[in-house]
Amino acid sequence: MPERINRHTRVTASILGVLLALGGMINHGLFEILQGNTPIQGFFIEAIGESHRFWRYGTEGAFTVIPNFLATGITAILVSLAVIVWSLKYLHTKHGAAVFLFLMVLLTLLLTNLTFIAAYARDLVTRQVE
Template sequence: MKNASRIVTMLFGVLAALAGLEHGIGEALQGNVRPGGLMILSWPDSSFFAILGGEPAMTVVPNLLVSGILTILMSLVLLTWVVAFVHRRHGGWVLLAICAVLLLVGGGFGPPALGVIVGLAALRIHSSHAWAARAPRLRRLLASTWPWMLGCGVVAWLLLMPGMSLLAVSLGVDSAWLVTTTILCAFGTLLLSIFTGFARDARPRTPAATAAARLSRGLPRGTSSGHARASRSPASCTCRPRS
């Protein structure tokens, strides 16, 4: 199992699930009412979420109470999946499907977007990441920065929610520029956490694995593929005329 990639997908997947859960609670609390359209606000009358625009979302469900309940259920499914099952075969594809449903039932836009990026990363959990293994110095450099990128990413997402709302309520901070910058930092550090996590999980190919790969291609040990192709080409053969 790739430890760094698994930790990244689990941590950020949990954050996506908790953010989706918050959307669902806000929608359910609005009661048995019909939304005014496809676009809704999860917390339209809450001063705590005012700095985030009332937490916009979309829903295809014609009832906010039902939409909130479905969002809560899908968030719990997402939480369970990223903690226990995302590393399994096709786990990333299932995570992408969960995020698509979460988007449609009222889970906001940030949580599904975060979940989609995590799902795409989960598709590469079991990859050998040969690009990093071919450059040992670069791999070591990127791998050494992974804990810092991961920590900065988690802090950035927590600063976005609930950090922005806490700053607005306690200190009166109300800056659209600050919210935009925090969103960019959150997604940027997420991508860096994934990239450096892949580098940390990459392992250089051992001599035994190299020999096995050569044998699987029909090459003798210690023979390069280019030399083998040249030795099998007609131009390299010297044919004697038949007497």
């Protein structure tokens, strides 16, 4: 007998997946693409470049392993689109939750959105250098 999931739980998980993916797509993907084909120095980046900031501290710090702003932005948008599609169409399937978790980990760890951890690590490195 197939396992049944509460409809409200599925709708809530789908909405959260879409919202998180849109955040990754807009806050990181778009602003990283706007910085162009520029190499990244290190793993910690500021997703929003100086020319696109709305306020002084609106840098949207992030962690990435991809060494280029353009490639990082495109990858963030592609993975975000995959999360949106998976959240809306396939989350209720047999392996839907596992694939959803994999996509969210990919979006979080490999691309962007480790703002607090990356900022903390940057502060630790800065203290050691001083």
